[in-house]
Amino acid sequence: MMAQAEKNEAQLGLAVNETSLVNHILTDELGLFMLDYESIPVPGNATIDLIGFHAMHQLNDWLYAGVGVYAPLLQGNYGGFMAGGVTVLARKNLFGNYFADAGASAGGGGGGNSVEHSKVLSGTGGYLKSFVGLGYDFEGFSAGVNIARFRFLGSAIDHSQFNIFMLVPFSYASAPYALSGLELPASEVNLFNGLRESMLMLGLDNMMQIQPTGSNKGTIHTIDLQYSYFLNEKMYWLIEAGVGYRGLPVYNQILGGVGYRYALSPRVNLYSQLALGSGGYSPDIIDTGSGLLVYPKLSAEYALNDDTGIAFSGGYMLAPGGTSRNFTLGASLNYHSRYGEDIHHASTARDVEFNGYRINVYQQTEYLKNMANRYHRRVNMISVQLDTIINDHLFVPSQGSIAYNDYYEYPGYGELLAGLGVQSKHSTDNRFQVFAQLLAGANVHGEIVKAEAGINYGLSDRFAIYANIGTTFSPRKSGLSGKKTQFKADSIGLGMTYRFSAPSQ
Numbered sequence: 001m002m003a004q005a006e007k008n009e010a011q012l013g014l015a016v017n018e019t020s021l022v023n024h025i026l027t028d029e030l031g032l033f034m035l036d037y038e039s040i041p042v043p044g045n046a047t048i049d050l051i052g053f054h055a056m057h058q059l060n061d062w063l064y065a066g067v068g069v070y071a072p073l074l075q076g077n078y079g080g081f082m083a084g085g086v087t088v089l090a091r092k093n094l095f096g097n098y099f100a101d102a103g104a105s106a107g108g109g110g111g112g113n114s115v116e117h118s119k120v121l122s123g124t125g126g127y128l129k130s131f132v133g134l135g136y137d138f139e140g141f142s143a144g145v146n147i148a149r150f151r152f153l154g155s156a157i158d159h160s161q162f163n164i165f166m167l168v169p170f171s172y173a174s175a176p177y178a179l180s181g182l183e184l185p186a187s188e189v190n191l192f193n194g195l196r197e198s199m200l201m202l203g204l205d206n207m208m209q210i211q212p213t214g215s216n217k218g219t220i221h222t223i224d225l226q227y228s229y230f231l232n233e234k235m236y237w238l239i240e241a242g243v244g245y246r247g248l249p250v251y252n253q254i255l256g257g258v259g260y261r262y263a264l265s266p267r268v269n270l271y272s273q274l275a276l277g278s279g280g281y282s283p284d285i286i287d288t289g290s291g292l293l294v295y296p297k298l299s300a301e302y303a304l305n306d307d308t309g310i311a312f313s314g315g316y317m318l319a320p321g322g323t324s325r326n327f328t329l330g331a332s333l334n335y336h337s338r339y340g341e342d343i344h345h346a347s348t349a350r351d352v353e354f355n356g357y358r359i360n361v362y363q364q365t366e367y368l369k370n371m372a373n374r375y376h377r378r379v380n381m382i383s384v385q386l387d388t389i390i391n392d393h394l395f396v397p398s399q400g401s402i403a404y405n406d407y408y409e410y411p412g413y414g415e416l417l418a419g420l421g422v423q424s425k426h427s428t429d430n431r432f433q434v435f436a437q438l439l440a441g442a443n444v445h446g447e448i449v450k451a452e453a454g455i456n457y458g459l460s461d462r463f464a465i466y467a468n469i470g471t472t473f474s475p476r477k478s479g480l481s482g483k484k485t486q487f488k489a490d491s492i493g494l495g496m497t498y499r500f501s502a503p504s505q
Contacts, residue, residue, distance in 0.1 A: 026503070028171040030058040031066070034089065038148060038163035039075060042156045045121065046076035046113075049290075050150070051278070053239070053256065054087045054105075057498065064089040067361065067384050068105060069241075069254050071278030072291035076113070079280030079288030079322060082252050082412070083109025083127055084402045085382050086361065097137040101144065101165075105129040107382045108404030110412025114284050118411055123155030125411030126404035131163065142167040152411075176461045177499040178428050180356030180389050196338065197230040200388070202398070202418050203332030205242065207317065210325040214286045220247040223416055223442050224330070225398055230338075234261050238273060241400065243416045245442030248286065249478070252414065253279025255295055267303040271311070272296075280319065289322025301334055307504075309334040335388065335396075337504045354501040356389030356426075358456070360466045362495020364401055369488040379403045379413055383493060392425040397437050399450075407444070415472075417441030417450055431458040445478040445487040456497050464497040 034054040041047050054068030069084040085107015092100045106129070110122035128151050135144025149160040173196065207220040226240035236259050244251030257275030264270060275295045280288030297315030304310065315328040337355060364383040383401040390396060398418045407413035419439030426433050436453040454468025474487035 026173055026175050029174040029500070031170050031172075032056045032058070032064050032089070033168045033170060034068070034087070034165060035168075036146070036148075036163050036165040037073075038150065038161055040150055040157060040159050040161055042076075042121065042159075045156060046078075048072055048078050048081070048121070048157070049075040050083075052105075053254070054089075056087060056089060062091050064091075070109070071254050072111075073278055074290050074292060074321065076290055077283050078111055078113060078121070079278070079283050079291040079319060079324075080250075080252060080286070081109070081111025081121070081291060082254065082278070082402075082414075083107060084400075085109075085127070085404070091135075094134075099135050099137065099142070099144075100133070101135055101146065102132040104131070106404075108380075108402045108411070109414075110410070112282065115282050115410070118282070119406075119409070120156055121152070122157070122411040123152045124404075124406045125413070126153045127151065127157075128153070133165075135165070135167070140168070173503055174500045175354050175502065177356055177358075177501055178426065178461055179354045180426065180501045181392065182354045182501075183351045197233075198337050199226075199228040199230075199236070200335045200337075200398070201226040201228070201240075201311070201332045203311075203313070203330050205313075205328050205330035207247075207326040207328050209286075210327065211323075212286065213323045214284060216248050216285045218247050220244050220251050220286070220326075222251065222253075223418075224332070225400070225416065225418070226332075228259065230261075235259070236261065238275065240275060240277075241416065242279070243414065243442050244281075245447050248281060249442055249446040250281045250412075250444045251279070251286065252281070253277060253293060255279070255293065257295075269301045269303070269309070271299045271301065271313075273299075280322075280324065283322060286324055287322040288319035288324045292319060292321050294318050294320060295328075297328065299330075299332075307336050309336070337502065352503050355504045356395075356499070356501045358385075358387035358389070358395075358497050358499040360385040360387065360495060360497045362466050362468075362493045364491055364493040366472065366489040366491040369490070378405075379407050379489070380405050381413075381415070383495075387421065393422055395421045395423060395435070395437075397421050397439060399439060399441075413444055415441060415443045415448065415450075417448070419450075428461075432456070433458070433464075443474075443487065445474045446476060448472055448474050448487060450491075452491070452493075454493070456499075462499060464499060466493070466495045466497040468493045 036052045039049040050070045052070045056064035056066030068087045072078045087105040089103035112118035112121040131146040131148035133146030151158045203224045205222045222242045224242040228236045228238040230236040240255045255275040255277030259273030262270045278291040295317045299313035301309040301311040313330045317326045364381045366379045381401040385399040388396045401415040403413035417439035421437030423435040433456045439450045450472040452470030456464040458464045470491045
C-alpha cells in the first residue's frame with residue numbers, strides 16, 4: 001500500500017501520507033442543473049412551448065458551462081421536435097438573495113407537425129438562444145424570469161418572450177485524473193461518509209404500438225442511454241435519451257423522473273420508475289401530439305459482479321396529448337459506481353478505487369460519400385462523449401451528436417452510439433494520450449457503426465484538447481434519400497475534454 005501511495009505522491013509532487021493525500025486531492029466539484037420553460041409564438045402556425053434541461057459545470061465564482069436539450073410539452077402538434085447544444089450561464093449577486101443572470105445556448109435540432117413542415121418550423125436545424133433576467137435564491141434552489149430570444153436559422157421560430165427558470169446546485173466528489181486506478185483502504189478515507197451511487201444504463205427497448213393512428217404501425221426499436229443518481233439506498237432520479245434504430249429510425253425521446261430499488265437478494269434487484277418527457281417524430285407518422293410522454297416501467301437486474309448487471313424491463317408509454325399508446329419490453333447493461341456504504345465497518349468495507357472519466361465536447365463534421373445530385377455533402381454536429389475508464393488501456397465511450405445544418409434538405413439529423421475503446425497509458429510526463437474506439441448505434445437510417453482514432457493533448461490535469469478522425473457506415477441500406485442507399489461518411493472532430501477521477505467502492 002505504501003508503494004502505491006508513494007507512486008501517486010510522486011506524480012503529484014506531494015510529500016504526504018496516504019490519508020492526507022486523499023484529503024488534499026479529493027474535492028467537491030460544483031455545478032448547476034437548469035430547467036427553463038417558454039411559450040414561443042410561430043407566425044402562421046400554432047404556438048410551440050419548449051422545456052429545456054441543462055447540466056453545467058462551475059468554471060469560476062460566476063460562470064457556468066455545459067450541455068442541454070429542448071423539447072415540446074403541451075402546445076401545438078409538435079411531438080418529436082428536439083434540439084440540443086451547448087449552454088453558458090453567468091450569475092451576479094445584486095443584493096440579499098436576488099441575482100442577475102445572462103447566458104446563451106447554441107446547437108441544432110428539428111421537427112414539425114409533418115416531415116415537410118419541419119423545414120418551415122426548424123429551417124436548416126441550427127438554433128441560437130440568448131437570455132437575461134433576474135432570480136431569487138431559495139434554500140436549496142433558485143428561480144426567476146428571463147427575457148429570451150429563441151431563433152432557428154431560416155425558420156418561422158424567431159421571437160423574444162419571457163421564460164421561467166429554476167436552478168438546482170449539485171456536487172460530485174472529484175480527484176485528479178492522474179490518480180485513475182489508485183486504490184486505498186476504506187478505513188483510510190475519512191471524507192466518504194454517506195452513500196453516493198450512480199448507474200449508467202445502455203439498453204435496447206421495443207415499443208409495441210397499440211392501435212396506432214399514424215402511418216407507422218409496427219414495433220419501434222430504440223437504443224436508450226439512462227443515467228440514474230441515488231438519493232439513498234433505494235430512491236433515485238434519472239434522465240434518459242433514446243433514438244430509434246429500426247421500425248422508425250428517426251424516432252427520438254428525452255425523459256426525466258424518479259425511481260425506487262428493492263433488493264430481493266445480494267444479486268437480484270427490482271426497479272420501478274416513473275418518467276416524464278417529450279418524444280416522437282412527426283405526429284402524422286406516430287401521434288404523440290404535443291410531445292408529452294408518460295412512461296412507467298418495471299425492471300429486474302441480475303448483478304454479474306459488484307459493478308455490472310444485466311436487466312430486463314417492461315413498461316407502458318403513453319402520449320396524453322396524442323393517441324400513441326405502447327407496451328415496451330427491453331434489456332440493458334447496467335454499470336454502477338458507488339462509494340460510502342459501510343464506511344465505518346472495516347470488516348465489510350471494500351477498498352476505495354479512483355475511477356477515471358472524460359467528458360468530451362466537440363465540433364464534428366461528417367463528409368458524406370453517398371450524396372449524388374445533392375448540394376449538401378457534409379453534416380456539422382455538436383457532439384458530447386462520456387468515456388468511462390476501465391483500466392490503463394480500455395475505456396467505454398458513449399456518444400451523442402445533433403446536427404446544426406440540414407441533412408438531405410431536412411433538419412434534425414442525430415446519432416447515439418456506445419462501444420469500446422483502447423488507449424495509451426496516461427502519464428504526467430507526456431501530454432499526449434492516443435486512443436481508438438469502435439461504436440455501434442443509430443442515426444436516421446437505422447443501425448450504424450463508427451470507427452474512430454484520436455488524441456487528447458493535456459493542457460492541465462483536468463483539461464485537454466480533443467481531436468479525432470473516423471468513418472461511419474450503416475450495415476443495411478435504407479430508402480431515406482428516395483432510393484435504397486447505404487450511409488457512408490468520413491468524419492473529423494475537434495474540441496475540449498474535461499477529465500477527472502471519482503471514488504468508487
